[in-house]
């Protein structure tokens with residue numbers, strides 16, 4: 001998730017467990033071959049066999065509307081060590097859509113096909129290429145056509161965020177569409193949208209009939225959500241993370257960020273995480289209020305210490 005789940009958070013979340021894969025923030029491809037350092041910035045895991053330190057494979061996500069340039073960049077990603085590549089056809093950002101990238105491409109299934117096929121051809125066959133789509137731009141009219149375009153381009157699998165671009169992130173996601181799409185294609189499908197609890201996961205599974213799932217905001221709001229879901233799937237019990245454990249994770253993120261950025265940015269990221277955590281942990285509301293007056297990392301660290309018992 002762009003601006004939210006970077007390599008630090010990928011490390012923390014995958015260490016907690018329950019994930020089989022994770023994906024980088026999107027790397028925006030415009031009209032040229034990007035410099036290598038941008039691939040390393042978005043995916044520092046390139047230097048560790050494209051896995052988080054917990055050993056979870058990391059997929060590099062590319063976003064762009066020019067098939068040839070996307071293919072060139074995908075080839076470079078592969079040369080740099082990418083072990084799988086995903087193409088973003090879901091980003092709703094006006095800025096990105098204006099530059100012919102993300103969800104706006106869903107208006108043109110032929111273009112979805114061309115981009116996916118070009119990326120597929122450009123990278124060695126052992127590197128999976130996948131695409132992430134929404135149900136459409138304004139309507140769901142082209143949902144099946146876009147999914148079939150991804151399949152026809154020989155993608156290894158498709159992830160479907162069960163909303164249109166116009167739906168944004170609004171609740172509820174349209175899980176009933178997931179099964180329809182899954183029935184229309186024969187490549188594996190990953191279901192995404194509004195899975196914020198074990199109960200949501202079970203309902204999404206029942207309604208969609210899908211077997212593979214991607215978490216979004218729920219993963220940030222509840223850092224052990226994937227572990228809880230994995231336990232539910234194997235009929236095991238697991239303890240749910242308590243607030244004091246969460247505060248250790250926040251401190252860990254802060255310390256990791258401190259090595260590469262300033263106090264202000266670190267504090268910004270911590271506040272951002274607290275906004276997500278508020279949905280699950282009422283204690284985050286109070287801590288967020290206290291953080292408003294904090295200007296230095298050391299003050300934040302002190303506040304976190306008082307919560308960590």
Ligand SMILES: Cc1cc2nc3c(=O)[nH]c(=O)nc-3n(C[C@H](O)[C@H](O)[C@H](O)COP(=O)(O)O)c2cc1C
Pocket residue numbers: 001002003004024025026061088090132161169173192193194195196215216217218
């Ligand atoms: C702040 C933010 C950033 C996101 N960035 C990305 C991204 O870079 N790539 C992507 O495929 N999806 C991105 N998404 C979409 C999520 O991956 C997910 O598809 C979406 O939030 C729906 O799932 P949810 O309802 O469980 O959150 C982003 C979502 C948010 C809210």
